Amino acid sequence: MEAFSQLVQRAVQAFAGARTPAELEDAKAIFLGKSGELTAQMKQLASLPVDEKKARGAEINAAKQQVEAALAARRQALADAELALQLRAESLDVTLPGRRRGSGGLHPITRAMERIEAIFGSMGFEVADGPEIETDWFNFTALNTPADHPARSMHDTFYVEGGQVLRTHTSPMQIRHAVRHVKAHRAALDAGLPMPEIRVIAPGRTYRVDSDATHSPMFHQVEGLWVGENISFKDLKSVYVSFIRAFFETSNLQIRFRPSYFPFTEPSAEIDMMFGSGPLKGRWLEVSGSGQVHPQVIRNMGLDPERYIGFAFGSGIDRLAMLRYGVSDLRLFFDGDLRFLSQFK
Ligand code: DAH
Numbered sequence: 001m002e003a004f005s006q007l008v009q010r011a012v013q014a015f016a017g018a019r020t021p022a023e024l025e026d027a028k029a030i031f032l033g034k035s036g037e038l039t040a041q042m043k044q045l046a047s048l049p050v051d052e053k054k055a056r057g058a059e060i061n062a063a064k065q066q067v068e069a070a071l072a073a074r075r076q077a078l079a080d081a082e083l084a085l086q087l088r089a090e091s092l093d094v095t096l097p098g099r100r101r102g103s104g105g106l107h108p109i110t111r112a113m114e115r116i117e118a119i120f121g122s123m124g125f126e127v128a129d130g131p132e133i134e135t136d137w138f139n140f141t142a143l144n145t146p147a148d149h150p151a152r153s154m155h156d157t158f159y160v161e162g163g164q165v166l167r168t169h170t171s172p173m174q175i176r177h178a179v180r181h182v183k184a185h186r187a188a189l190d191a192g193l194p195m196p197e198i199r200v201i202a203p204g205r206t207y208r209v210d211s212d213a214t215h216s217p218m219f220h221q222v223e224g225l226w227v228g229e230n231i232s233f234k235d236l237k238s239v240y241v242s243f244i245r246a247f248f249e250t251s252n253l254q255i256r257f258r259p260s261y262f263p264f265t266e267p268s269a270e271i272d273m274m275f276g277s278g279p280l281k282g283r284w285l286e287v288s289g290s291g292q293v294h295p296q297v298i299r300n301m302g303l304d305p306e307r308y309i310g311f312a313f314g315s316g317i318d319r320l321a322m323l324r325y326g327v328s329d330l331r332l333f334f335d336g337d338l339r340f341l342s343q344f345k
Contacts, residue, residue: 004063007037011067015074024074031067038064102338105345109220109333112321113203116222119246120201123239125224128177128202131167138172139165142300143264158207158217166207170223171264171314173202174293178227178301195303197228198310203317213329220317227293227303227310233257236290236311244273244287248324252276256284265291265312285323288315 011031018024031037041060045053106114117127139145140152150156151168158166177200185195203222211217226235237257245251253276257269268291272284290313295305318330325344327333332340 004059007031008063008066008070012070015070018074018078021075021078024071024078028071032064032071038067102342103345105342107333107341108321108325108327108344109317111344112317112324113220113222115247116201116203116243116317116320119243120224122246123242124199125226126177126200128173128200129204130173130176130202132205132207133160133164134167134172135164138175139167139169142175142297143171144294144296144300145263149263154209156208156210158209168208169206169314170202170204170221171312173200173204173223174225174264174297174312175300177202177225178303182302194229195308197226197231199226200224213331214319216318216330216334218334219330222315222317224313224315225293225310226312227298227301227308229307229309231310233292233311236313240271240288240290240313247320248275250275250277255287257290260289260291262289262291264294264297265289266294267291271313271315279326280323285319287319288313290314 011027014027014030015024018027029036033039038060045057045060048056121127140149145151157168160166178198181198181200182189182195189195201222201224204220205218206221207218208215209217224239226239237255241255244255245253253273255271255273258272260268260270262268268289270286271288271290273287274284275281290311293310293312298305298308298310318333321327321333322330
């Protein structure tokens with residue numbers, strides 16, 4: 001009869017030959033299963049004489065323990081191998097450079113706006129903000145813009161449902177802000193007391209049906225308004241010269257007023273500027289519309305045009321930013337290309 005040591009030997013070999021946990025379980029069944037070899041040996045014990053039973057039983061138990069130990073060792077080895085395989089498959093190369101989180105920066109238009117706000121702030125101007133979806137009244141009618149004015153044409157203006165428009169300029173903020181201001185000082189006005197002057201700028205987005213290298217359907221303007229009892233064109237000129245020289249950080253710069261027409265100013269003027277040096281030296285560049293606020297507009301603000309007078313201007317921020325940063329194509333501002341935008345960080 002085969003010695004138990006040989007049986008153990010066969011079991012160890014069978015376990016070693018199992019390459020998967022399933023194969024190992026099959027091998028286990030051959031030795032330890034219900035009809036396995038060791039189980040059969042146990043069953044045979046019953047037929048042995050009492051004196052042999054004890055010694056034989058001890059031998060079987062010893063063999064069983066060895067087989068179970070071998071089984072456990074093989075199970076562990078297979079599990080280790082599987083884990084090692086998995087780790088290799090999911091391995092990370094920790095020497096690869098990480099993905100950087102880019103640092104953001106302010107958009108050049110935002111930077112230009114902040115400059116404009118700071119400069120006018122230093123001259124005592126408030127900053128006002130208002131809706132981009134505007135009513136016909138604020139965008140056109142209150143600004144003395146007649147129904148047959150070309151600015152009202154479908155070709156120029158984005159109309160939205162309900163007869164509202166995407167504001168075509170920041171000028172509606174003149175009315176909105178003045179009305180608020182007048183309301184806040186109603187009591188003084190009714191008592192015939194002087195009203196604190198209106199001195200405000202309103203930068204923001206504006207919209208027109210227009211698109212090429214120097215026009216975008218969405219663009220930016222800054223409106224300026226100064227209304228009081230004794231405000232003249234010379235104040236407009238000094239304010240605008242101070243602003244434009246501060247904005248471009250040079251006093252080597254001239255401005256001129258060129259007669260023009262706007263429904264909400266009378267007289268009206270375009271403001272042109274000219275650098276005294278640099279690549280644009282000697283070329284007049286149009287930077288703003290302006291004028292003395294029309295009496296009808298003063299009336300629409302809730303003020304008496306016999307007593308109150310003022311000036312307004314509306315400048316293109318994108319144009320100013322292009323000149324300041326040396327950008328030749330307006331569309332670069334709105335393409336969202338990081339190669340361009342990251343230069344302004
Ligand atoms: N709103 C005008 C435009 O978009 C610009 C303008 C002209 C604004 C004269 C003014 C002004 O405040 O007085 O073309």
